[in-house]
Amino acid sequence: MTKALRTPFSSDLQQKIDTLKERQKKIMLGSVEFNSPLLLAPMSAISIAPFRLLMEELGAGGTVSELISCHGINYQNEKTHQMLTIDPREEHIGIQLFGEDPEAMARAALVAQERNPKFIDINMGCPVRKVVTKGGGSALLKETQKLANFFSTMKKDLSIPLTVKIRTGWDEENINAKEVVHIAKEEGLEFVAIHGRTRTQQYKGHANWNILESVACEAELPIIGNGDLHEAHEVRDRMGQTNCQALMLGRGPLRNPFIFLESYLTADDTINFGPKDYFEVITRLYDYLSQYTDRERTLLVQMRKHIVWMAQGFPGVANFRGQIFQTPDLGDTMKFTEDYFMGLDHRTSKSIDHSEAFMTSGHG
Ligand SMILES: Cc1cc2nc3c(=O)[nH]c(=O)nc-3n(C[C@H](O)[C@H](O)[C@H](O)COP(=O)(O)O)c2cc1C
Structure with missing residues (x-):
């Protein structure tokens, strides 16, 4: 491990997590x-x-x-x-x-x-x-x-x-x-x-x-x-x-x-998770992945795939995906990711077409 950094979640996100985890x-x-x-x-x-x-x-x-x-x-x-x-x-x-x-x-x-x-x-x-x-x-x-x-x-x-x-x-x-x-x-x-x-x-x-x-x-x-x-x-x-x-x-x-x-939400709940929450999660994943790899290239490859998966279903994702895959620099990747997620309206919810194949090979 190189460093033990962990960006705290915002109090809004942490509270939603704590409420549902209870x-x-x-x-x-x-x-x-x-x-x-x-x-x-x-x-x-x-x-x-x-x-x-x-x-x-x-x-x-x-x-x-x-x-x-x-x-x-x-x-x-x-x-x-x-x-x-x-x-x-x-x-x-x-x-x-x-x-x-x-x-x-x-x-x-x-x-x-x-x-x-x-x-x-x-x-x-x-x-x-x-x-x-x-x-x-x-x-x-x-x-x-x-x-x-x-x-x-x-x-x-x-x-x-x-x-x-x-x-x-x-x-x-x-x-x-x-x-x-x-x-x-x-x-x-x-x-x-x-x-x-x-x-x-x-x-x-x-x-x-x-x-x-x-x-x-x-x-x-x-x-x-x-x-x-x-x-x-x-x-x-x-x-x-x-x-x-x-x-x-x-x-x-x-x-x-x-x-x-x-999965623990009920019909009475007003909690939802928006693009800003996704960006916070991506930031934390970046923190954790960087603790386990010293190679910038490996980190870039890992982050790219998670960022693109997490963006799926949000508006404008096709353009964003194109941009992410053309960016060879990790710092730029994180900057574009921040711009994309933080630029979406916080009320934006995802719409994923589940009839489209997603990850159709694996080891189990
Ligand atoms: C990319 C990928 C890798 C996988 N690797 C493993 C694995 O290492 N061991 C295992 O038991 N199952 C593995 N699986 C199977 C999953 O654990 C799971 O059984 C399968 O994806 C069906 O669940 P899901 O529809 O919730 O994805 C993998 C699946 C995927 C998509």
Whole structure:
């Protein structure tokens, strides 16, 4: 870490955050405590310490790291070890590992445990060919007869809880989430997060919440439902009727970092989050990201993507996006960003067309 600076939020924004956070209720999923049942999903190259910390501050009840290779850890790969970094201010964080070999996963889990996460999560949802052809990620869903041994080998020497994130199955003909949950329960895992798509589906179509609800209804373990909860009203509706003990949000918070908080709004509330609030969040993300990288180029690339996601849905975003991608300088990028967000009327709300594809590839 280079510097420990954190620009305070304005009192107006901080008050809105505090008001909505007071409505959250702590929950236990198995033996793992979270600040609320709304969690940030693991996302490769996104769910890193600075972003996870920001999301916890903005109401995520807990977070999971991006997927991290067990072999990278065991081979002492420096970059992989950096991915294990947890910020001391993070509260409810799990580290997610991927790999096909239970012994290698078990060794890596012991190393990851040293970083003091609250739990170790196994990636069994990654649909990416490079991972699947080696037998990791969602390929593990195909060989359920090996799973009991996989889980017990990993759990044997681990002193913190073990959890797993899966898809509903390999394909339409092989929906086997219930079976996987049963094995997980038998082997003493704490909870199962399920992305409501099959591996074959990749990111096409919609998450199948009928399957998620049916699995959660009968499940012997707490189930975290995940998939396509892009807007706060969708999260609210789902929270009101779900059999899942918790919900996990991935892409939603990228375009709306206030989605966790807004999920606690009621019809009587007058609270809303406008462009100025977005700019404050971007400033804080800049502070946090700069504590984890000394390379201006890396910071620029990271900031650019978040700025553009957060701007999506605001007026004039196409021009702004063009300007941001043509600006090679970090200082200019932040200046243009300030001009854009602060130049919008504070009452401006977002309008996102959810029929348009957004981030249709990922590792789970
Ligand atoms: C860019 C990106 C990266 C992802 N990386 C991971 C990952 O590292 N591990 C994992 O289990 N899932 C990963 N996922 C899947 C998400 O955790 C989540 O299951 C999926 O995006 C569906 O949830 P959503 O509709 O709320 O985004 C990733 C998804 C995206 C879009």
